[in-house]
Amino acid sequence: MSHIAPPAHWRRAKERYRLLGSKCENCGSTFFPPTKVCPKCRRKGRIVQTEFSGKGKIYSYTIIHSAPKMFEKYTPYILALVELEEGPKVMSQIVDCKPEEVKIGMAVEVCFRKLFEQDGEGIISYGFKFRPADNSWKSLQ
Amino acid sequence: MSVGIVGYGAYIPKYRIRVEDIARVWGHDAGSIKSGLGVLEKSVPSLDEDTATLAVEAARNALKRAKDVKPSEIGAVYVGSESHPYAVKPTAATVAEALGIVPDTTAADLEFACKAATAGIQACMGLVKGGYIKYGMSIGADTAQSAPGDALEYTASAGAAAYIIGSENLVAEIEGTFSYTQDVPDFWRREGAPYPRHGGRFTGEPAYFEHVVKASKGLMERLGTNVSDYNYVVFHMPNGKFPLRAAKILGFTIEQVRIGLVVEKIGNTYSGSSLLGLAAVLDVAKSGERILLTSYGSGAGSDSFSIIVRDLIEERRNLAPSVKYYVERKEYIDYALYARSKCLYRG
Numbered sequence: 001m002s003h004i005a006p007p008a009h010w011r012r013a014k015e016r017y018r019l020l021g022s023k024c025e026n027c028g029s030t031f032f033p034p035t036k037v038c039p040k041c042r043r044k045g046r047i048v049q050t051e052f053s054g055k056g057k058i059y060s061y062t063i064i065h066s067a068p069k070m071f072e073k074y075t076p077y078i079l080a081l082v083e084l085e086e087g088p089k090v091m092s093q094i095v096d097c098k099p100e101e102v103k104i105g106m107a108v109e110v111c112f113r114k115l116f117e118q119d120g121e122g123i124i125s126y127g128f129k130f131r132p133a134d135n136s137w138k139s140l141q
Numbered sequence: 142m143s144v145g146i147v148g149y150g151a152y153i154p155k156y157r158i159r160v161e162d163i164a165r166v167w168g169h170d171a172g173s174i175k176s177g178l179g180v181l182e183k184s185v186p187s188l189d190e191d192t193a194t195l196a197v198e199a200a201r202n203a204l205k206r207a208k209d210v211k212p213s214e215i216g217a218v219y220v221g222s223e224s225h226p227y228a229v230k231p232t233a234a235t236v237a238e239a240l241g242i243v244p245d246t247t248a249a250d251l252e253f254a255c256k257a258a259t260a261g262i263q264a265c266m267g268l269v270k271g272g273y274i275k276y277g278m279s280i281g282a283d284t285a286q287s288a289p290g291d292a293l294e295y296t297a298s299a300g301a302a303a304y305i306i307g308s309e310n311l312v313a314e315i316e317g318t319f320s321y322t323q324d325v326p327d328f329w330r331r332e333g334a335p336y337p338r339h340g341g342r343f344t345g346e347p348a349y350f351e352h353v354v355k356a357s358k359g360l361m362e363r364l365g366t367n368v369s370d371y372n373y374v375v376f377h378m379p380n381g382k383f384p385l386r387a388a389k390i391l392g393f394t395i396e397q398v399r400i401g402l403v404v405e406k407i408g409n410t411y412s413g414s415s416l417l418g419l420a421a422v423l424d425v426a427k428s429g430e431r432i433l434l435t436s437y438g439s440g441a442g443s444d445s446f447s448i449i450v451r452d453l454i455e456e457r458r459n460l461a462p463s464v465k466y467y468v469e470r471k472e473y474i475d476y477a478l479y480a481r482s483k484c485l486y487r488g
Contacts, residue, residue: 014238017238018238018240018241073188093189095189096155112201113187113190113194114188114189114194137462137463137466140462140463140469
């Protein structure tokens with residue numbers, strides 16, 4: 001994938017920037033990416049937008065050594081399924097973490113990073129990634 | 142009506158390179174560079190970090206501290222930087238979108254070397270005081286560029302600081318501001334050029350010292366204050382020596398400068414520099430204490446602010462990570478990894 005059309009980038013920007021998903025007010029299920037219909041409640045479902053807290057844990061991961069062209073400069077990198085505390089699982093790179101340090105079950109928190117850029121002249125896509133959760137700042141203060 | 146700081150936030154990338162590792166590549170004497178500049182190591186952004194991502198992280202921390210402020214109540218977002226990711230497409234709009242401040246807001250990128258974000262704070266003060274907006278946000282963020290082997294390579298680093306300005310629930314009141322600006326060719330980068338150029342020693346007397354000293358003096362004269370009225374003083378930190386000399390010229394003691402001098406272990410974060418110094422002071426200052434902040438941007442100008450800390454600081458400062466946390470959160474990389482993360486190679 002070497003070219004992202006501006007509309008394709010723009011359509012997903014809000015959910016990627018703010019980790020915006022959806023929630024069914026009828027059954028309480030949460031979804032990412034956002035859905036328009038609740039698969040459980042069907043026509044009884046009441047879908048609303050929701051912003052996730054950005055806290056979660058690593059459900060599973062893999063280390064990518066051979067990447068698609070637009071991610072080649074990041075190799076080797078950690079690609080994980082992160083289970084958000086609200087329930088949904090999202091796929092994301094894990095940053096500020098060495099491949100040998102990542103573990104299933106590890107607590108992570110959202111951060112804002114560049115996802116990819118087409119070339120020196122194209123659009124830069126930004127969005128969420130996750131880094132190891134670090135609450136040590138609370139005891140420093 | 143009082144106007145001042147409602148929330149502040151800092152962010153510094155995790156990676157560091159030591160002066161020794163840069164000096165070894167170019168055959169320079171690390172010892173004389175460290176003692177000459179007063180800098181031991183500098184922050185380095187990850188490959189996926191740029192001015193926009195740094196600005197968002199700092200802005201999120203500022204919003205955590207300004208807990209009464211809803212993003213939709215912020216009527217202006219300014220990002221001051223000399224390393225905006227796009228030549229045309231505002232960083233400020235990306236930041237506003239990522240924080241949920243959009244769409245009922247104004248936003249703009251500002252550029253005045255290392256002082257653009259303090260100019261942004263002044264703009265927010267005016268809009269708040271004029272009743273046009275309830276809150277405004279100004280962020281200084283940079284991933285500073287330096288030519289390989291240039292003296293700047295030892296200090297040009299990455300970091301960000303964000304300030305929410307308003308008139309209610311202040312953690313600190315801004316009691317006055319004064320600026321001093323002239324056309325001085327001390328440091329510049331032409332359109333399309335990858336690295337800035339500078340006038341070497343010329344960046345001192347007619348540039349940094351002239352503006353920092355005159356702006357600080359001008360502010361104190363207008364407010365009728367003097368150096369002994371301030372508990373803390375923060376100047377722009379292109380290195381560890383210039384702010385100490387400016388302090389000495391103005392008659393401040395080392396003790397007044399010490400807390401805000403955050404350059405030794407992170408380098409010069411450009412637009413983030415003086416504002417990270419102010420954040421480090423707000424992390425520890427007590428209610429009623431007074432701070433003098435003077436930024437400096439090459440080209441050249443300084444914005445000076447007199448700030449009085451309020452009671453609310455005590456409960457708000459612990460809502461987000463301190464500058465000290467970010468300074469101490471680090472992992473060292475060598476010059477090869479640094480060259481990779483700064484894309485110093487052609488490919």
